[in-house]
Every structure is written in C-alpha cells, then in structure tokens.
Amino acid sequence: MTIAERQLPSNSLAQPRPRTQALLGESAPINEVREAIASAARTNAKVLILGETGVGKEVVAQLIHAQSARASRPFIAVNCSGIPETLLESELFGHSRGSFTGAYRDKVGLVRQADRGTLFLDELGEMSLRMQAVLLRFAETGEVQAVGSDQPGGRADVRLITATNRDLRAQIEAGAFREDLYYRLNVIQIQVPPLRERGNDILTLFDHYLDHASHTHGLPKPTLTPDAAQQLLTYAWPGNVRELRNVTERVVLRNRTRPLTPEDLPLEMRGGHTAPATTVSVSPSSTESPAPREARSDRVQQLWDRMQVGEDFWAVVREAFRARELTRGELAALVDRGLQETRGSYRALLKIFRLPPSDYKRLHAFLYQQQCNLPVAQYRKARTTGAQASAGSR
Numbered sequence: 001m002t003i004a005e006r007q008l009p010s011n012s013l014a015q016p017r018p019r020t021q022a023l024l025g026e027s028a029p030i031n032e033v034r035e036a037i038a039s040a041a042r043t044n045a046k047v048l049i050l051g052e053t054g055v056g057k058e059v060v061a062q063l064i065h066a067q068s069a070r071a072s073r074p075f076i077a078v079n080c081s082g083i084p085e086t087l088l089e090s091e092l093f094g095h096s097r098g099s100f101t102g103a104y105r106d107k108v109g110l111v112r113q114a115d116r117g118t119l120f121l122d123e124l125g126e127m128s129l130r131m132q133a134v135l136l137r138f139a140e141t142g143e144v145q146a147v148g149s150d151q152p153g154g155r156a157d158v159r160l161i162t163a164t165n166r167d168l169r170a171q172i173e174a175g176a177f178r179e180d181l182y183y184r185l186n187v188i189q190i191q192v193p194p195l196r197e198r199g200n201d202i203l204t205l206f207d208h209y210l211d212h213a214s215h216t217h218g219l220p221k222p223t224l225t226p227d228a229a230q231q232l233l234t235y236a237w238p239g240n241v242r243e244l245r246n247v248t249e250r251v252v253l254r255n256r257t258r259p260l261t262p263e264d265l266p267l268e269m270r271g272g273h274t275a276p277a278t279t280v281s282v283s284p285s286s287t288e289s290p291a292p293r294e295a296r297s298d299r300v301q302q303l304w305d306r307m308q309v310g311e312d313f314w315a316v317v318r319e320a321f322r323a324r325e326l327t328r329g330e331l332a333a334l335v336d337r338g339l340q341e342t343r344g345s346y347r348a349l350l351k352i353f354r355l356p357p358s359d360y361k362r363l364h365a366f367l368y369q370q371q372c373n374l375p376v377a378q379y380r381k382a383r384t385t386g387a388q389a390s391a392g393s394r
C-alpha cells in the first residue's frame with residue numbers, strides 16, 4: 001500500500017486508488033511520455049494531460065506525483081464529470097455548517113486534504129462554466145474558499161494536474177471552456193498517444209493483462225496464434241488500454257483450451273468482414289416498432305457487453321460509427337435495446353450507456369443527427385401491457 005493510498009480521505013468523490021502502476025510499453029511514443037513524466041516530476045508546475053479515453057492519463061498523473069518531491073503526501077483524484085457543480089465545489093473546497101440543506105457541520109474539502117500533495121482533476125472538459133470560474137480563482141491565488149463561508153480559508157499548497165479527452169481548443173471556440181483557465185492549467189502539456197500508435201506495446205500490454213485476468217479468475221492463461229496477434233496489432237482500439245483490459249478479461253473467461261485464433265476475439269475486433277452489415281433504415285418520425293429485432297447483430301451484442309463492463313457509449317460507438325464499421329441500423333438496435341431496459345426513458349439510458357447526466361443533450365444531438373432518436377411511445381406501451389416483464393425497472 002502506498003502512502004498516498006493510506007492518506008486518502010473518506011470523501012465520496014475521491015476514489016480509492018490502486019497502488020501506483022507502472023507505465024508498460026517500450027515504444028518510442030511511450031518512452032517520450034515517460035521522459036515527460038520525469039521532467040514534470042522535477043517541478044511543481046501545473047500539468048495538463050491530453051489523450052483519448054483509456055490511454056492512461058490517470059496513470060501518468062499518478063506517476064508524476066510518485067516521482068515528485070510530494071510523493072510522501074496525498075495524491076487525490078477527482079472525476080469532474082457527472083457531478084452536480086454545487087457538490088463538486090463543496091467536495092473540493094469544503095463547506096461551512098448550514099451553508100446548504102444537509103450541511104450539518106463544517107467540512108474540509110479535498111483541496112485542503114491534498115495540502116502539500118497533488119490534486120488530479122480528471123474529465124476537466126466536462127466542468128461547468130461556473131465551476132471553471134471557481135477553479136480559475138483557486139488556480140490563480142491558491143486561496144481555498146469554502147462554500148457558504150465569507151472568510152477566506154487561507155492558501156493550500158497543492159500541485160494541480162488536470163486531464164481531459166475533449167478537444168479543449170474546440171470547446172473554447174464553442175464557448176464551453178474558458179480560455180483564461182486553459183492557459184492557466186496548460187503549463188506543462190503531456191499528450192498520451194492512442195494505443196494503436198504504440199506498435200508492439202499492444203502485445204506487451206495484452207500479455208500483461210492476460211496474466212492479470214487469468215490470475216484474478218483462477219483460469220489458465222490463453223496463448224495466441226500469430227493471426228490473432230496480428231489482429232491485435234491492426235485493430236484501432238478506440239477504447240485504448242481500458243478496452244484492451246476488457247478484451248483480455250473476456251477471452252480468459254471464455255476459457256478456451258487451444259491457442260486463440262482471430263475468431264476467438266470479440267466481434268468488433270475482426271473488421272467489417274465477419275459482421276453482416278444490416279440494411280435497416282430508421283425513420284425518426286416513424287411510429288412503427290423502432291428497430292426490428294433482426295438488426296440486433298452480434299456486433300450490437302458486443303457493443304452492449306462492452307458497456308456492461310464499464311466502457312462508455314462514446315468510446316464504444318462513436319469511432320466505430322464514424323469509421324463506418326457500424327451501421328445506422330446497428331446503432332438504432334443498440335438504442336432500442338437500451339430503451340427496452342429503461343422502458344423508454346432516455347435519462348435512464350445515460351446510466352446504462354455509462355454516461356454522466358450532463359451528456360443528456362449531447363447524446364440526444366448525436367442520435368438525432370444519426371436519425372437514431374427512436375420515439376419512446378412504443379416502450380412505454382410495453383410497460384402497461386406487461387409485455388416486457390423481464391426488462392430492468394430503472
């Protein structure tokens with residue numbers, strides 16, 4: 001157990017962290033990241049970590065802390081997405097008793113608890129504009145102002161590391177991210193490359209996580225045929241290392257005794273060849289049954305499974321869809337399946353799709369654009385007739 005872990009506070013938003021991990025891989029881009037970590041660790045400067053989902057941004061943040069002079073102090077990670085801004089503010093900066101309903105006593109915020117350590121704010125791009133203003137004030141002055149307190153709470157000595165998978169420049173253009181905050185946080189910038197650009201690291205990581213999964217589940221570690229290894233190297237890995245971990249777990253659980261061939265890998269990894277493309281057209285104004293059940297190909301099942309084990313909708317669907325590896329009919333079938341579970345609630349669908357509530361509009365806009373914003377009446381009817389008795393009740 002690391003010191004950082006022992007000193008973790010009991011706040012609800014700070015997740016318990018596993019022991020600081022090694023950054024696996026020897027490819028040139030990963031070696032560059034390693035050098036960037038070492039040089040960032042020699043300073044106290046703010047770091048902005050950029051990269052797609054699942055590339056290891058949090059691992060990078062942990063390593064900067066662990067190699068820095070602050071290593072014996074806490075590393076506190078906070079995920080800024082999907083948290084109501086008032087809660088986020090009070091978790092970060094604390095609150096004084098009576099400042100809102102339920103604030104029964106003074107509470108020390110995470111920023112204070114991270115004093116002389118490192119505060120890692122993940123999913124920075126999801127932060128509301130008001131919260132960005134609060135963060136800017138802290139980033140500029142180091143002053144900690146508790147919610148509901150009229151006195152300044154003094155300064156905290158905290159090293160700030162932030163991360164996002166969003167294109168902050170584009171968000172600035174769109175008025176969704178403050179340019180002054182961007183400049184304030186972007187002192188040292190580290191770009192973590194996508195997995196598909198790391199060559200043989202893919203095999204190293206796959207082997208490592210096969211070991212891990214077979215150990216965890218007490219099952220034998222599978223071997224790979226050369227074709228299957230080739231498939232791993234050519235696949236695009238839109239969910240990056242997080243997706244790779246999921247895949248290793250799935251193949252271990254399948255518990256095949258012979259070496260794995262490409263056919264043993266999840267369907268979405270096998271390119272467009274094996275998955276029959278469906279030609280279902282979906283009309284947004286249709287009041288018919290939204291997506292015929294035949295459209296539920298194996299691929300839909302695979303995408304569904306990936307969300308069940310923790311990947312979010314964007315990671316699972318968007319790139320496959322843009323690369324035309326996923327048909328509109330399949331996307332509609334996925335939405336159809338979700339809406340059956342939620343009995344027509346798009347809000348509840350967010351949860352199933354592993355998206356924060358703040359992604360409601362974004363999801364709607366995406367589905368509308370793809371003409372997959374299925375009408376919900378159909379699913380509601382199922383509830384009153386009791387036809388979907390086995391569907392989830394959320």
Ligand SMILES: Nc1ncnc2c1ncn2[C@@H]1O[C@H](COP(=O)(O)OP(=O)(O)O)[C@@H](O)[C@H]1O
Pocket residue numbers: 021022023024025051052053054055056057058059060205241242245
């Ligand atoms: N280079 C790496 N070596 C070992 N594990 C990694 C590496 N990069 C990422 N991981 C693992 O992949 C998962 C996703 O990493 P994480 O840092 O949470 O990604 P991000 O914050 O970029 O979405 C974690 O389980 C992490 O331990």
Ligand SMILES: [Mg+2]
Pocket residue numbers: 054057058122123
């Ligand atoms: Mg992350």
